Amino acid sequence: MKSVLRLLLPVMFLSACSGPLSLYYREGESVSRVQSETTQCQVLALEDVPVANQVRQSPPTYWPGRTYCDGRGRCYRSPGWWQPGRVYTVDVNQGLRNQVEQQCMAQKGFRPVSLPPCKQNVKSRVAAVPTTKLPSLSTQSCYVKFDNGSFQIITPGQAG
Numbered sequence: 297m298k299s300v301l302r303l304l305l306p307v308m309f310l311s312a313c314s315g316p317l318s319l320y321y322r323e324g325e326s327v328s329r330v331q332s333e334t335t336q337c338q339v340l341a342l343e344d345v346p347v348a349n350q351v352r353q354s355p356p357t358y359w360p361g362r363t364y365c366d367g368r369g370r371c372y373r374s375p376g377w378w379q380p381g382r383v384y385t386v387d388v389n390q391g392l393r394n395q396v397e398q399q400c401m402a403q404k405g406f407r408p409v410s411l412p413p414c415k416q417n418v419k420s421r422v423a424a425v426p427t428t429k430l431p432s433l434s435t436q437s438c439y440v441k442f443d444n445g446s447f448q449i450i451t452p453g454q455a456g
Contacts (some may be wrong), residue, residue, distance in 0.1 A: 314413050317439040317447060320406035325430050330406065337400035345393040354381035414438035414450050422450055 320330055361374040387393075398408065411433075419440050426446035431437075437451045 314441070316410045316412055317441070317449075318408065318410045320401045321409040321430055321433070322406045323430055323432050325406075327428055327430065330430070333401065333404050333406065334397075337397045337404070340400055341393045341396040345389045345396050347387050348389040349385050349387050351383060351385055353383045356381045409433065411437055411439045411449065414440050418450055418452055421452075422448075424448060 320334055322330070357379045359377050359379060361376040363371055363373050365371040401408075415438070418438060424440065424442065425448060426442060427439075427449045431449055431451055433449070434451050434453070436453070437449060440448045440450065442448070
């Protein structure tokens with residue numbers, strides 16, 4: 297699981313994705329304050345639970361040989377081979393670091409939320425204005441991402 301900030305920053309600064317918007321939320325809080333508090337909690341979490349990378353390897357796979365027969369009925373078997381497992385790195389502290397970050401943000405009054413992208417019929421009904429202050433949310437709340445990386449949270453039925 298990625299930390300919420302690692303999800304928030306790419307959404308804030310990149311515009312290529314159209315997946316859910318994950319961020320810490322407290323109604324009425326400014327987006328810049330959320331970013332600042334999140335960074336502080338991430339730094340604290342990294343100090344308390346440092347990166348602990350481990351190199352691992354998935355198991356190898358054996359591919360058996362094949363049997364080939366010619367027109368005279370003579371059959372030959374090719375040898376099998378082993379394909380080595382994939383080598384990868386895992387930060388074994390990532391989950392605990394995420395927990396420390398979430399607890400820090402909870403102590404500051406924030407909770408994690410995830411909003412889906414708005415459908416075109418919702419986007420077309422509102423003026424495109426980046427969110428600077430987190431609005432109240434409902435089950436219909438969604439977001440629009442702009443080319444400059446900012447976003448707009450839309451709650452259908454509410455103004456703005």
